[in-house]
Amino acid sequence: MSEVLALEVRNIVKRFPGVLANDHVNFALRKGEVHALLGENGAGKTTLMNIIYGLYHPDEGEIFVNGEKVTIDSPHDAIRLGIGMVHQHFMLVPVFTVAENLILGAEPTKGWTLNLDAAREAVRRLSEQYGLEVDPDEVIEDMPVGVQQRVEILKALYRDAKVLVLDEPTAVLTPQEVEELFVIMRQLTERGVSIIFITHKLKEVMAIADHITVMRRGKVVGTTTPAETNEQGLAAMMVGREVVLQVEKSPAKPKDVVLEVKDLVVEDERHLVAVDGVSFEVREGEILGVAGVQGNGQTELVEAITGLRHIRGGKVLLRGKPTPERNPRYLIEHGMAHIPEDRQKHGLVLSYTIADNLVLCTYYKPPFAHGLQRNQAAIVENAQKLVGQFDVRTPSIFTTAGSLSGGNQQKVIVAREFSRPIKLLVANQPTRGLDVGSIEYIHKRIISMRDQGAAVLLVSAELDEITSLADRIAVMYHGKIVAVVDADKVTRTELGLLMAGSKIAEAAPAV
Amino acid sequence: MTTPASFANWKLFVKRWGWWLAGAVALAVLIGYYYAKSPQITEAVLASTLRQSVPLVLGALCGLLGERAAVINIGIEGQMLLAAFIAFLVNVYTGNLLLGVLAGVAIGALLGLLLAFMSVSLKIDQIIGGTVINILAIGLTGYFYKVGLSAHGKLNPIPLGPLTKIPLIGTVLFNNPPITYASILLVFLVHYVLFYTPWGLRTRAVGEHPRAADTLGINVYLVRYVNVVVGGALAGLAGAYLSLEAVGSFERLMTNGRGFVALAVMIFGKWTPFGAWGAALLFGFASALQTQLQFGGQVQIPHQFIGMLPYLLTIIVLAGFVGKARPPAADGIPYEKEG
Numbered sequence: 048m049s050e051v052l053a054l055e056v057r058n059i060v061k062r063f064p065g066v067l068a069n070d071h072v073n074f075a076l077r078k079g080e081v082h083a084l085l086g087e088n089g090a091g092k093t094t095l096m097n098i099i100y101g102l103y104h105p106d107e108g109e110i111f112v113n114g115e116k117v118t119i120d121s122p123h124d125a126i127r128l129g130i131g132m133v134h135q136h137f138m139l140v141p142v143f144t145v146a147e148n149l150i151l152g153a154e155p156t157k158g159w160t161l162n163l164d165a166a167r168e169a170v171r172r173l174s175e176q177y178g179l180e181v182d183p184d185e186v187i188e189d190m191p192v193g194v195q196q197r198v199e200i201l202k203a204l205y206r207d208a209k210v211l212v213l214d215e216p217t218a219v220l221t222p223q224e225v226e227e228l229f230v231i232m233r234q235l236t237e238r239g240v241s242i243i244f245i246t247h248k249l250k251e252v253m254a255i256a257d258h259i260t261v262m263r264r265g266k267v268v269g270t271t272t273p274a275e276t277n278e279q280g281l282a283a284m285m286v287g288r289e290v291v292l293q294v295e296k297s298p299a300k301p302k303d304v305v306l307e308v309k310d311l312v313v314e315d316e317r318h319l320v321a322v323d324g325v326s327f328e329v330r331e332g333e334i335l336g337v338a339g340v341q342g343n344g345q346t347e348l349v350e351a352i353t354g355l356r357h358i359r360g361g362k363v364l365l366r367g368k369p370t371p372e373r374n375p376r377y378l379i380e381h382g383m384a385h386i387p388e389d390r391q392k393h394g395l396v397l398s399y400t401i402a403d404n405l406v407l408c409t410y411y412k413p414p415f416a417h418g419l420q421r422n423q424a425a426i427v428e429n430a431q432k433l434v435g436q437f438d439v440r441t442p443s444i445f446t447t448a449g450s451l452s453g454g455n456q457q458k459v460i461v462a463r464e465f466s467r468p469i470k471l472l473v474a475n476q477p478t479r480g481l482d483v484g485s486i487e488y489i490h491k492r493i494i495s496m497r498d499q500g501a502a503v504l505l506v507s508a509e510l511d512e513i514t515s516l517a518d519r520i521a522v523m524y525h526g527k528i529v530a531v532v533d534a535d536k537v538t539r540t541e542l543g544l545l546m547a548g549s550k551i552a553e554a555a556p557a558v
Numbered sequence: 559m560t561t562p563a564s565f566a567n568w569k570l571f572v573k574r575w576g577w578w579l580a581g582a583v584a585l586a587v588l589i590g591y592y593y594a595k596s597p598q599i600t601e602a603v604l605a606s607t608l609r610q611s612v613p614l615v616l617g618a619l620c621g622l623l624g625e626r627a628a629v630i631n632i633g634i635e636g637q638m639l640l641a642a643f644i645a646f647l648v649n650v651y652t653g654n655l656l657l658g659v660l661a662g663v664a665i666g667a668l669l670g671l672l673l674a675f676m677s678v679s680l681k682i683d684q685i686i687g688g689t690v691i692n693i694l695a696i697g698l699t700g701y702f703y704k705v706g707l708s709a710h711g712k713l714n715p716i717p718l719g720p721l722t723k724i725p726l727i728g729t730v731l732f733n734n735p736p737i738t739y740a741s742i743l744l745v746f747l748v749h750y751v752l753f754y755t756p757w758g759l760r761t762r763a764v765g766e767h768p769r770a771a772d773t774l775g776i777n778v779y780l781v782r783y784v785n786v787v788v789g790g791a792l793a794g795l796a797g798a799y800l801s802l803e804a805v806g807s808f809e810r811l812m813t814n815g816r817g818f819v820a821l822a823v824m825i826f827g828k829w830t831p832f833g834a835w836g837a838a839l840l841f842g843f844a845s846a847l848q849t850q851l852q853f854g855g856q857v858q859i860p861h862q863f864i865g866m867l868p869y870l871l872t873i874i875v876l877a878g879f880v881g882k883a884r885p886p887a888a889d890g891i892p893y894e895k896e897g
């Protein structure tokens with residue numbers, strides 16, 4: 048016990064209106080370790096980290112850094128104490144370059160003038176030192192999320208962080224990027240950096256953590272090590288009951304074609320072809336999984352199908368009829384549901400209440416509207432029903448969506464989309480950032496949607512999700528569908544190879 | 559790979575700046591032509607263009623300092639008006655022009671402080687905060703205005719030695735009163751501060767993504783306060799310009815909507831100092847032309863129509879260009895710290 052801890056919190060209590068987000072939390076971070084923090088959505092992980100980083104002020108409790116008691120009133124204090132944080136939702140200025148984001152708040156100067164050359168140099172030096180490749184002059188909003196995350200880590204390193212908080216860093220990363228991140232994390236710990244690593248992926252925890260602390264409903268349930276437990280045990284600790292990690296489903300019984308995509312060509316923001324002549328169909332009662340490394344055109348494909356993006360060429364047919372371009376309402380009214388990739392940008396109006404978010408697709412129709420008037424009673428009743436049914440953890444249905452934990456935001460979207468009679472479900476990364484319990488739940492709902500006869504188009508970078516849910520798998524690579532295979536006739540290795548762009552003999556040609 | 563890339567860059571450059579380049583060349587040719595034809599009138603119109611642009615560019619700088627930090631200031635009109643009045647009064651009672659100008663700047667800053675307090679601390683809707691300032695200024699100046707007061711002189715042109723000898727440019731650019739010079743310097747200064755200093759970087763970060771700035775230990779509230787107060791000082795300078803440099807007296811509602819035109823100028827200039835300056839000069843030119851047409855008597859159009867020219871031009875230009883401009887992402891949104 049004489050060992051000096053890099054960071055320790057004792058009896059931290061944090062209340063939000065109607066929620067006890069942290070309930071006498073104790074947590075100890077040893078020097079040079081990776082300490083995983085696990086817990087359900089809304090368990091209070093981000094809240095605890097925000098307290099450590101000075102963004103929230105605890106109602107009770109003490110914080111120790113290197114054995115000394117400290118008060119952290121603002122991020123400024125935290126940075127001074129050598130604490131760095133990569134936030135669950137990135138804190139990068141989208142219109143700034145990498146170099147500008149890196150130095151913001153701690154700018155090198157020459158006289159009065161910003162020294163951007165020094166900033167670029169710092170980017171290069173740090174990138175080289177830690178193998179985090181980025182171009183200092185690239186603008187953040189043009190970069191893939193994986194690279195944005197590197198910038199976030201660089202920001203912390205630039206400020207000389209000795210304690211690094213990574214709040215769900217892997218939620219938006221591809222498997223390869225996760226591997227790279229782990230390499231970086233190991234390098235950092237070798238140099239004496241201590242890391243708090245938040246994730247919902249039990250495999251990752253088992254792979255990299257030295258210690259694991261599990262939280263549930265604001266309390267610490269226990270601390271363990273990968274040697275003492277397994278995935279099943281961790282899941283049970285998190286959720287408080289046994290969780291079925293393997294999805295159970297019966298064979299698909301596909302019927303009529305619901306969605307048909309013909310020679311679709313779509314451009315990205317930079318007017319480069321992102322989807323390059325893609326064709327496929329999805330039938331009633333089946334799940335077509337689109338696998339692929341992120342950034343191979345999946346986002347654009349989904350946006351084109353869901354009426355959010357201009358179509359350059361080809362057709363999208365819904366139940367045999369061509370869909371009008373850029374008309375989401377037509378699609379919604381004809382039975383399409385959409386779980387978008389970016390829940391904060393495209394899924395919710397963060398400043399609206401949960402109740403209002405739950406009727407975003409149907410607010411103008413009875414029972415939620417009478418003519419020009421909203422029917423508040425129906426909206427409230429709907430919200431109460433759905434919040435209960437989908438287990439959204441919130442103090443009230445009048446809470447704004449923005450103050451929910453990430454996982455609970457996703458549940459609100461799923462609740463809204465699944466509460467209408469639907470014929471086609473387009474789900475893009477539906478379980479990103481969700482805890483094992485919620486994933487289990489959403490997977491079950493998707494399968495029951497299928498069994499009720501809906502066609503499901505599932506896009507996921509999570510190979511596990513694709514292999515366990517999809518009936519057929521389309522692999523996307525460089526904007527093209529390189530293969531469509533039956534889910535039970537393909538191995539993970541083959542899928543991995545296809546995703547990396549190589550062809551295999553067994554793979555059926557694209558339909 | 560380099561050839562297509564640089565070709566693409568070149569195409570991008572033309573796409574982005576082509577129209578401006580073409581416009582600049584056309585303008586130069588036009589000015590040259592008219593200067594050859596009637597030097598006096600051309601000089602007069604251009605000098606008047608510059609004079610008319612001064613309060614607009616100062617007002618626009620005020621607006622963009624605020625909005626770059628996400629505080630919308632529609633109280634520029636009121637800041638200018640009250641500053642013009644106070645500057646005038648101080649001059650009347652002390653006989654000192656410099657004191658008058660300083661008083662105008664101070665009152666502008668003070669109103670900026672009021673706006674910052676309302677919109678940053680109290681988180682009142684920023685449009686309402688600005689409107690409060692406008693109403694306040696109109697009320698105060700209307701109530702305390704007395705007919706018959708007269709200023710002790712006004713700010714006179716300071717010729718910059720031999721530079722004034724350059725044909726056309728010399729008289730237009732290098733023979734101006736102090737606030738006009740100051741406004742030009744301020745365009746460069748604000749540009750420098752905004753794009754080349756840590757303060758500017760922080761300001762823009764606060765305007766785009768205040769939470770990100772906050773997580774880096776930047777005091778979002780402080781940045782907003784300082785920008786709005788400094789902006790107010792610039793609007794105050796614009797007010798002092800009107801009463802002590804342009805006219806040498808105060809009249810009721812003498813700002814005559816310039817504070818609002820300044821906002822339009824800011825938007826047209828895409829929230830950049832040089833853009834705003836260009837837009838202010840355009841508007842100033844239209845005003846100068848209007849005066850010239852009215853008093854030159856060459857055309858027989860009712861003067862009411864000619865009087866519309868600057869405003870019409872602003873509307874057309876704004877309607878044509880504003881779609882392409884992108885305001886700071888957090889513009890107008892009060893920042894809430896959590897927890």
Ligand SMILES: Nc1ncnc2c1ncn2[C@@H]1O[C@H](COP(=O)(O)OP(=O)(O)OP(=O)(O)O)[C@@H](O)[C@H]1O
Pocket residue numbers: 063064066068086087088089090091092093094095135440441450451452453454455480896897
């Ligand atoms: N700013 C806030 N205002 C009100 N309630 C909040 C706020 N931030 C968090 N909460 C609530 O506190 C609880 C804990 O949230 P927190 O974000 O810490 O969860 P989490 O463990 O990070 O979950 P997730 O895995 O979904 O990110 C939730 O019930 C959430 O709704």
Ligand SMILES: [Mg+2]
Pocket residue numbers: 092093094135214452453
């Ligand atoms: Mg969280």
